[in-house]
Amino acid sequence: MAYLNENYLKLKAGYLFPEIGRRVSAFTAAQPEAARRLIRCGIGDVTEALPAASRAAMHAAVDELGDRTTFKGYGPEQGYDFLRTAIAENMFRARGLEVADDEIFVSDGSKCDTGNILDIFGTGNRLGIPDPVYPVYVDTNVMAGNTGEADAAGAYAGIGYLPCHEGNGFMPDVPAAGEPPLDLIYLCSPNNPTGAAVTREKLQAWVEYALRHGSVILFDAAYEAFITDPAIPRSIYEIPGGRECAIEFRSFSKHGGFTGVRCAFTVVPKSLMAGTRDGRKLPLHPLWSRRMTTKFNGASYIVQRGAAALFSEAGKAEVATLIDHYLGNAAVLREAARDAGLTSFGGTDAPYIWVKTPGGLGSWEFFDVMLNKLNVVVTPGAGFGAAGEGFFRISAFNSRANAIEVGRRLREEL
């Protein structure tokens, strides 16, 4: 008899977005008038038009496929050289960071990459995962059998949750000396959902920790384009030793509005090693290369042309305009939250504002207030992990008019 992967049975049902959907539906049915002015600031998805430079490049690529002399079939699984070079040159080498073209692995999305990366790691690694954070890190480890069962609060045995709170600037500190060392550490900066970005000092402490213990840091920089503070590192490779301890994930989803187009990449430095049980240290680069060439067949040629065009002069200007738009929304929302007497974080180096629920209300209680009174959908912080309780996330991915209107309601209607 064929046996299924029983680790999947440990997974808690995807609760957050279905429950939001259920409450929004109930509200719409009960208050059809109010529902007409509903504004969604819940989901982390871009809303504005795709850059013209990318569209032009994709039109041209589609036309190329229409002529057998310029037709492209299977491309290199790791990505076309034109894109790998453009990424390495523009995002790393132009900033003085040593990243070779063939250390870039182009994919169809960071969600895939951050999940698939576990393929190349063994079992029994001690996991460090921030709380609250993007749920994919936890779920993929459960699916891979790297955890035990969940407790009543939803915390899985075998995961070292790294709490993110006001006291540590919503970015985890390295474990105290004497605690058992973590082997595989997820860091997400700028962070989804808290909007916090890791400081150079803290990232340096993590790199030093990883080098000391032979740990690997999985650095998710999907929101890197939103960093405005020049003191905040955009890449973990800005930290000395980063190339010896970290894999970095980047995406064009938020950078170029590619959530529906699908393109991302992973950086695996050739100097990054991991251990075998008999005490050898081997490079991870050949393993990821083998994983991608065996279980992936390259991102769409059309899409890769669209991504490469983001690095043209016109493309860069359009990306900057997009980012300014969303950060402008974030500023509107942050100021409105402040005027409404709410304590908020993030929103300066990230498209998310992390707001403390007033009066000690729970995440879901305040979600209901926002829905029923302001007719605005937000995301309850508890949905991103236990340490998110008492907070909610407002997304700046919206039109400016909607951001201004949400701001007005926060000021006048709360």
Place this chain on the structure above:
Amino acid sequence: MAYLNENYLKLKAGYLFPEIGRRVSAFTAAQPEAARRLIRCGIGDVTEALPAASRAAMHAAVDELGDRTTFKGYGPEQGYDFLRTAIAENMFRARGLEVADDEIFVSDGSKCDTGNILDIFGTGNRLGIPDPVYPVYVDTNVMAGNTGEADAAGAYAGIGYLPCHEGNGFMPDVPAAGEPPLDLIYLCSPNNPTGAAVTREKLQAWVEYALRHGSVILFDAAYEAFITDPAIPRSIYEIPGGRECAIEFRSFSKHGGFTGVRCAFTVVPKSLMAGTRDGRKLPLHPLWSRRMTTKFNGASYIVQRGAAALFSEAGKAEVATLIDHYLGNAAVLREAARDAGLTSFGGTDAPYIWVKTPGGLGSWEFFDVMLNKLNVVVTPGAGFGAAGEGFFRISAFNSRANAIEVGRRLREEL
């Protein structure tokens, strides 16, 4: 210390295509004159222009993304309804087969799907894998830890190799009664590399075997579009009981010339169950759904529009023309091989011709004859598994002129 997945260290180096490349380079350097007339019939990649219907749909989709009112961000991870419905309706229900829209999971490629499917199966399943066959099935099982080490001949412990030879029509027979039952069985029809397609009787025997033992069949029908014989099943769901024992993989790569565009799908019937170690039987559909929603973010919207257009009247006609073109090449090559006194198989329901090497030459020996004497690159059968020794594969993916010229050389120059 972070530990790596040591199963990767069991993998034999990807030998086939690098070795072909090495020999072709050596030939080109040694015989620059002859190299000018080199024709590649090695790789299984399409060569002709993408259907105009798909290109028009993709142009329109790119334009949609350029306007915020029609912009598409994240789509459903399992695929857009417009494509799932078009697939289920055109490829299954129109042929009387019961497949629901939500049993279709759209992806970016069959290579990914046939590799990723192992995520939802447990460890310890007894594997049945044809030999010779598409190498991804074996390699992904090695990477997942489902095998032991390889022996000197490259066969991995723990894999039940199912030999495909002239005696069984290059399609494996069900194991004899009394042999330990296989739990997870790969079938590829039409087969890559042999070009054989499974008969209804043999597929029925496999379905009955799987139902008897609670096995799951992973049915790879990536080359389904090339089937011309009406007696050959195009889907395993044509066989009674298929919905209770099989997952089917299909792709637009060869169907619509999408190898560079990237779109495929997997069918997981809701009636398909697998076991738990404590004796329960549970459906696999929710597991694959959870896998795809957690570790994948949907295929590109642009690409999905392009794939859906293959089901328009114009698209269907263009697909038929493409398939006719490649099958026409296959006929040219088959006839030439016959005229040259070679024994060949396949090429009527598949784009591959499987040719016996003459005079008892080894696969690689005859590869060298084809390269040095005819200046034609083929693929040595041994590269697809031990049972491929003594054969070579000629691919019909080429221009008609090239196919005719290769035919002429086979007749006149061998």
